[in-house]
Amino acid sequence: MAELLTIGAFARLAELTPKALRLYDELGLLRPAHVDPASGYRYYEPVQLERARLVARLRLLGMPLARITSVCTLPPAAAADEVAAYWAQVEHDTESRRRLARLLADDFKGKEPATMNTTVFGLSGAAASDSGLVRATNQDTAYAGPGLLAVADGYGPAGARAGTLAVEALKGLTGPPERSAGVALEAANRGIAGLGESGTTLTALVWSGTELVLAHVGDSRAYLLRGGELLRLTTDHSHVRTLVDEGRLTEEEAAAHPQRALLTRALDGREGSSADVSARQARPGDRYLLCSDGVSAVLPEAEIRRVLVAAEDPDAAVRELVALARRAGGPDNVAVAVGDVVQRPRKAD
Ligand code: MN
Numbered sequence: 001m002a003e004l005l006t007i008g009a010f011a012r013l014a015e016l017t018p019k020a021l022r023l024y025d026e027l028g029l030l031r032p033a034h035v036d037p038a039s040g041y042r043y044y045e046p047v048q049l050e051r052a053r054l055v056a057r058l059r060l061l062g063m064p065l066a067r068i069t070s071v072c073t074l075p076p077a078a079a080a081d082e083v084a085a086y087w088a089q090v091e092h093d094t095e096s097r098r099r100l101a102r103l104l105a106d107d108f109k110g111k112e113p114a115t116m117n118t119t120v121f122g123l124s125g126a127a128a129s130d131s132g133l134v135r136a137t138n139q140d141t142a143y144a145g146p147g148l149l150a151v152a153d154g155y156g157p158a159g160a161r162a163g164t165l166a167v168e169a170l171k172g173l174t175g176p177p178e179r180s181a182g183v184a185l186e187a188a189n190r191g192i193a194g195l196g197e198s199g200t201t202l203t204a205l206v207w208s209g210t211e212l213v214l215a216h217v218g219d220s221r222a223y224l225l226r227g228g229e230l231l232r233l234t235t236d237h238s239h240v241r242t243l244v245d246e247g248r249l250t251e252e253e254a255a256a257h258p259q260r261a262l263l264t265r266a267l268d269g270r271e272g273s274s275a276d277v278s279a280r281q282a283r284p285g286d287r288y289l290l291c292s293d294g295v296s297a298v299l300p301e302a303e304i305r306r307v308l309v310a311a312e313d314p315d316a317a318v319r320e321l322v323a324l325a326r327r328a329g330g331p332d333n334v335a336v337a338v339g340d341v342v343q344r345p346r347k348a349d
Contacts, residue, residue, distance in 0.1 A: 003046070004033060004034055004044065004045060005043065007021055007041065007044065010043075010049070010052070013049055014052035014056060016052060016055075020056075020059075021042065021044075022042070023065075024052075025042065027065055028069065029055055029065065029068060029069055030048065030052055051072065058083075061083075062090065063086055071083065096229075099228070099229045100231075103224075106226070106281060106283070107281075109281055120209055120343070121210070121212075121284065121341055121343050122146075122207065122341075122344045123149055123207060123339035123340065123341055123342070124314060124340045124342050125145075125149045125314050125340070126313070126314040126315040126338055127142035127144035127151070127336065127337035128319065128322050128334075128336055129141055129151075129333070129335045129336075130294075130322050130326065131333055131334075132294060132325065132326065132331060132332055132333050132334055133326060133329060133330030133331070134330060134331050134332070135333055137160065137333075138160065138333045139153065139154040139155065139159035139160040139163060139333055140152065140163065140294060140333035140334060141160070141163040141164055141166075141167050141335060142335040142336055142337050143171075143337065144314070144337050144338075144339060147171075147172070147173065147206060147207055147208055148167075148170050148173075148204060148205070148206055148207075149290060149338075149339045150167045150203070150205070151201075151204070151290045151292050151335040151336065152166050152200045152201060152203075152292075152335065153219075153220050153293065153294070153335060154201075155198065155200070155266075156197045156198030157196055158196060158198040159198050159200060161198070162198045162200040162267065163202075165191045165192055165195075166188045166192070166267050167202070168188075169184040169185060169187060169188035169191075170184055170185070173206060176211060177207060177208050177211050178279055180206075181204070181215050181277050182274065185202070185215060185217075185275050185277075188267060189267045189268075189269060189270075189273050189274065190269075192268065193269030194269070195269065198268075198269070199263075199267055199269065199273075200218070200266060200267050200268075201217060201219055201220040201237075201266055201292065202215065202216070202218060202220070202267055202275055203218070203221060203222050203234060203291075204290070205222070205280075205288055205290065210282075211279065212280045212281070212282040212341075213278065213279050213280065214276075214277070214278050215276070215277045216275055216277075217237060217265050217267055217273070217274065217276065218236075218238075218265065218266045218267075219237060219238045219241075220234075220292045221233075221289075221290070221293075222234045222288065222290050223288070223289040223291075223301075223308075224286060224287070225286070225287040225288075225289070225305065225308040225309065226283070226285070226287075229305075230301060232301070233280075237263055237264045237265035238260065238261075238262060239259055239260075239264055240254040240257045240259065240260045240262070241264075243257075255297070261293070282341050284341050284342060286340070287308055287317075287338065287340050287341075288338065288339045288340075288341070289304065289308060289336070290335075290336070290338075291321065291334075291335060291337070292335040292336075293332060294330075294331075294332035294335065295325050295334055295336055298325055298328040298329065298331065299325060299328060307320045307321055307324065308338070314339055314340055315338075317338040318336045318337070318338050321334075321338075
């Protein structure tokens with residue numbers, strides 16, 4: 001038998017720590033040649049250095065220990081394939097994370113004062129609402145017009161009227177949209193108070209010249225497609241969302257929960273009911289989607305993303321999403337609005 005090395009000497013030669021060597025032993029990655037039965041000390045053969053260095057280098061690559069175990073047992077050609085496959089996966093994941101990081105950074109920049117942004121832009125949009133295949137009436141509203149993209153999902157005996165009131169309130173606003181949208185929705189909420197036990201969700205984009213704001217209350221949603229990535233911009237004001245945030249439900253359990261439609265906030269006529277209003281950075285090429293839960297509850301986000309990426313224009317995206325919601329059974333009313341941010345020429349005056 002060759003001269004055995006103590007764990008300390010072996011660790012120095014392999015450029016590893018004794019602690020790492022003990023871990024590799026426990027995981028079966030690198031067993032010592034001999035363990036002293038009395039002291040428990042580990043001893044290694046010099047020939048084991050090659051394996052130790054390989055493990056160290058794969059660790060440096062960030063490869064998980066379980067995967068290293070498999071690479072170490074493979075014949076050279078298969079091991080080469082496995083390392084290449086691992087790295088391709090890392091690059092793919094990094095690319096996704098890079099895009100997400102850029103989106104999030106842009107999102108923070110969007111919270112800068114709007115005076116920073118001097119580009120004149122608009123949203124070119126389309127919208128549609130559909131009763132679905134199960135409900136006798138349609139209480140959803142969708143709108144795309146000058147300065148406004150909106151969806152509302154009404155409930156209660158005058159739910160449709162509540163939704164319409166909320167959307168109408170946002171048409172033709174004057175003044176800075178962040179302030180005027182909030183004021184208009186407070187007025188709409190007072191109007192809804194006269195409709196009995198009725199209320200509505202509202203998710204809307206309001207813009208004027210150089211400012212874009214998102215108004216949101218309830219469980220309708222806003223999504224942004226930028227650079228091929230889909231980002232959800234809103235948080236559902238719903239009972240199940242609260243339970244998920246508290247760690248009491250998983251996302252999957254929430255999606256199937258019998259009380260998933262129970263809202264914690266809506267424009268319901270009660271004093272103090274209001275929408276969250278936040279400024280956004282408008283960037284040409286961005287595509288926004290607003291939709292009621294008749295879409296988001298039946299279509300996976302991957303499917304929504306696919307449609308938004310593929311659709312030639314907002315109108316095509318809206319038609320496709322309504323059709324897919326119906327094909328998925330159309331259990332609820334559907335409201336969809338899609339808008340593309342486009343640069344507008346500055347007026348001469
Ligand atoms: Mn609904």
